[in-house]
Amino acid sequence: MNSPIVTLENVSKHYKNLPALSSINLQLAQGEVLGLFGHNGAGKTTMMKLILGVISADAGNVTVMGMKPDNKSAWHMRAKMGYLPENVMFYEQLTGLEVLSYFSRLKGQSTAHAKALLEQVGIAHAMDRQVKTYSKGMRQRLGLAQAFIGEPKLLLLDEPTVGLDPSATAEFYQSVDRLKTQGTSVVLCSHVLPGVEQHIDRAMIISGGKTLALGTIAELRGQANLPTKIKPLGLNGTLANDTLLRPYLIGADSLQVPEQEKLMVLRHLLADDSLRDISVESANLEQVYQYYLQQKAHSNPEKMNNSSATENNKAGA
Amino acid sequence: MREIITVANKEFHDGLRNRWLLSITLIFAVLSVGLTYFGAAASGTVGVTSLSTTIASLASLAVFLIPLIALLLSYDSFVGEQEGGTLLLLLTYPLSKNQLLLGKFFGQGGIITLATLLGFGASALLLYIQHDNFAIIETFAYFILSATLLGLSFTAIAYMISLVASEKSKAAGMALLTWFFFALVFDLALLALLVSADSGLSQSTLTQLMMLNPADVFRLVNLAGLDSTDVNGALAVAINANLTQGQLLLILLSWVIAPLAMASVIFKNKKL
Numbered sequence: 001m002n003s004p005i006v007t008l009e010n011v012s013k014h015y016k017n018l019p020a021l022s023s024i025n026l027q028l029a030q031g032e033v034l035g036l037f038g039h040n041g042a043g044k045t046t047m048m049k050l051i052l053g054v055i056s057a058d059a060g061n062v063t064v065m066g067m068k069p070d071n072k073s074a075w076h077m078r079a080k081m082g083y084l085p086e087n088v089m090f091y092e093q094l095t096g097l098e099v100l101s102y103f104s105r106l107k108g109q110s111t112a113h114a115k116a117l118l119e120q121v122g123i124a125h126a127m128d129r130q131v132k133t134y135s136k137g138m139r140q141r142l143g144l145a146q147a148f149i150g151e152p153k154l155l156l157l158d159e160p161t162v163g164l165d166p167s168a169t170a171e172f173y174q175s176v177d178r179l180k181t182q183g184t185s186v187v188l189c190s191h192v193l194p195g196v197e198q199h200i201d202r203a204m205i206i207s208g209g210k211t212l213a214l215g216t217i218a219e220l221r222g223q224a225n226l227p228t229k230i231k232p233l234g235l236n237g238t239l240a241n242d243t244l245l246r247p248y249l250i251g252a253d254s255l256q257v258p259e260q261e262k263l264m265v266l267r268h269l270l271a272d273d274s275l276r277d278i279s280v281e282s283a284n285l286e287q288v289y290q291y292y293l294q295q296k297a298h299s300n301p302e303k304m305n306n307s308s309a310t311e312n313n314k315a316g317a
Numbered sequence: 318m319r320e321i322i323t324v325a326n327k328e329f330h331d332g333l334r335n336r337w338l339l340s341i342t343l344i345f346a347v348l349s350v351g352l353t354y355f356g357a358a359a360s361g362t363v364g365v366t367s368l369s370t371t372i373a374s375l376a377s378l379a380v381f382l383i384p385l386i387a388l389l390l391s392y393d394s395f396v397g398e399q400e401g402g403t404l405l406l407l408l409t410y411p412l413s414k415n416q417l418l419l420g421k422f423f424g425q426g427g428i429i430t431l432a433t434l435l436g437f438g439a440s441a442l443l444l445y446i447q448h449d450n451f452a453i454i455e456t457f458a459y460f461i462l463s464a465t466l467l468g469l470s471f472t473a474i475a476y477m478i479s480l481v482a483s484e485k486s487k488a489a490g491m492a493l494l495t496w497f498f499f500a501l502v503f504d505l506a507l508l509a510l511l512v513s514a515d516s517g518l519s520q521s522t523l524t525q526l527m528m529l530n531p532a533d534v535f536r537l538v539n540l541a542g543l544d545s546t547d548v549n550g551a552l553a554v555a556i557n558a559n560l561t562q563g564q565l566l567l568i569l570l571s572w573v574i575a576p577l578a579m580a581s582v583i584f585k586n587k588k589l
Contacts, residue, residue: 078411089401
């Protein structure tokens with residue numbers, strides 16, 4: 001097997017006395033897409049900067065494509081990395097093509113390459129207009145085109161779908177899927193959760209610079225042990241009389257079933273001839289995410305009090 | 318090298334696009350042609366005045382203008398990109414901090430150099446055509462060279478400011494203070510020192526102190542070759558010091574390199 005593209009071993013980073021990351025371990029394989037989730041200030045951007053080699057870790061080892069990214073000798077591989085920062089304002093007075101040509105040339109690529117990328121992200125029609133006339137979505141597409149320069153082997157995308165409309169978001173995920181099949185590893189940083197699930201192989205949830213969870217979504221769901229929602233149709237209220245199903249009943253005709261009893265309950269329901277339709281909804285990524293954050297809050301009672309205090313304030317307002 | 322050229326090319330074209338080159342050249346040309354023809358208006362005559370008077374008045378105006386223009390052109394060079402997020406992005410590219418610094422310096426320095434050459438060169442050419450005296454070209458060559466170095470020096474100083482400042486508006490304030498210090502305060506302080514120290518301050522000490530200000534070095538370069546009758550004040554004293562124009566130009570050159578090296582050190586230690 002190929003060696004991992006990115007390896008973080010016990011990596012810690014602090015700014016002055018503020019710990020930004022502590023003891024992070026991560027391996028990213030070739031062609032793997034990792035979703036990195038966390039609140040603002042959780043350490044997502046710091047982690048990306050460490051992988052990019054813009055900053056150096058205080059402890060632990062960061063290895064990217066077999067090299068230390070903050071080392072001078074590793075600079076040639078930067079041409080094989082793409083990065084989309086969270087809020088980037090490109091040179092307003094330049095046209096879209098001028099901006100992208102500039103960045104392309106810095107990575108040793110031609111203007112023709114820049115044009116093709118603008119075509120790919122769908123803003124080729126506006127490439128001769130100044131960036132200051134661009135809408136938020138167009139700027140975001142320009143940023144994505146910038147990250148795609150030189151067919152990178154590793155892509156680090158900070159909030160890539162902010163400002164994109166649904167169809168552009170879908171197009172963006174298609175590009176991610178395509179790059180993945182070409183063997184590109186992707187780290188997707190986001191707090192916009194819906195829609196991202198089908199496109200990531202693994203998810204990492206961090207908070208306060210610590211890893212809360214790391215694994216495939218199925219694994220995380222299993223660990224969290226969140227119930228599945230089952231909604232049978234056509235049973236006309238007989239659910240309440242069913243001794244087997246009654247404990248799971250929430251509301252008139254929906255059931256909340258623990259993951260391990262899901263199949264048993266489904267079989268039982270399917271045996272009923274009056275069943276017309278059934279919908280099964282597993283816990284989504286958002287619920288998994290909330291679960292892990294709450295777990296952390298429980299283990300940290302001080303934080304708990306703070307959050308309940310703010311809730312009271314909200315109620316008061 | 319490709320990286321430096323790419324950055325320099327972009328910065329130079331920014332200077333063209335923002336009409337910086339055009340406006341600086343125009344300012345210099347109007348200033349020098351105007352002074353050449355109307356410099357003697359105060360004494361009741363209009364027409365081409367003596368070469369030394371022209372250079373003396375050009376130098377005393379350029380010493381205010383050039384630092385101001387260079388600082389204005391470059392003060393936001395880094396802090397502006399930092400605020401926009403492109404500085405961080407550029408540093409994830411296969412591009413070292415020194416390459417970025419040098420690229421910007423060559424690009425924006427190119428604008429200053431070209432503007433000085435075209436602006437002041439225009440009046441040199443005009444004078445030469447009328448008088449057919451090669452001394453004019455020679456004197457102006459020194460003037461243009463020193464003016465360019467002065468501009469480059471303040472471009473490098475502007476980079477230091479731009480790398481230290483955390484916000485664009487703070488950088489603007491710092492640039493203004495820097496200009497105020499080198500263009501006005503420094504000379505006033507020197508004059509005060511000269512008066513208060515009664516004969517305690519030797520001529521060589523004064524000259525050495527003047528080396529601490531690139532604007533004064535520029536003045537000295539241009540006045541050193543002239544009749545001291547056209548010059549007065551503290552400068553007249555310093556002019557008689559035994560420094561050749563070549564030596565002064567070298568000192569001015571070190572006023573370009575030193576701030577640039579400082580900027581490089583600041584950039585290296587900058588937190589992103």
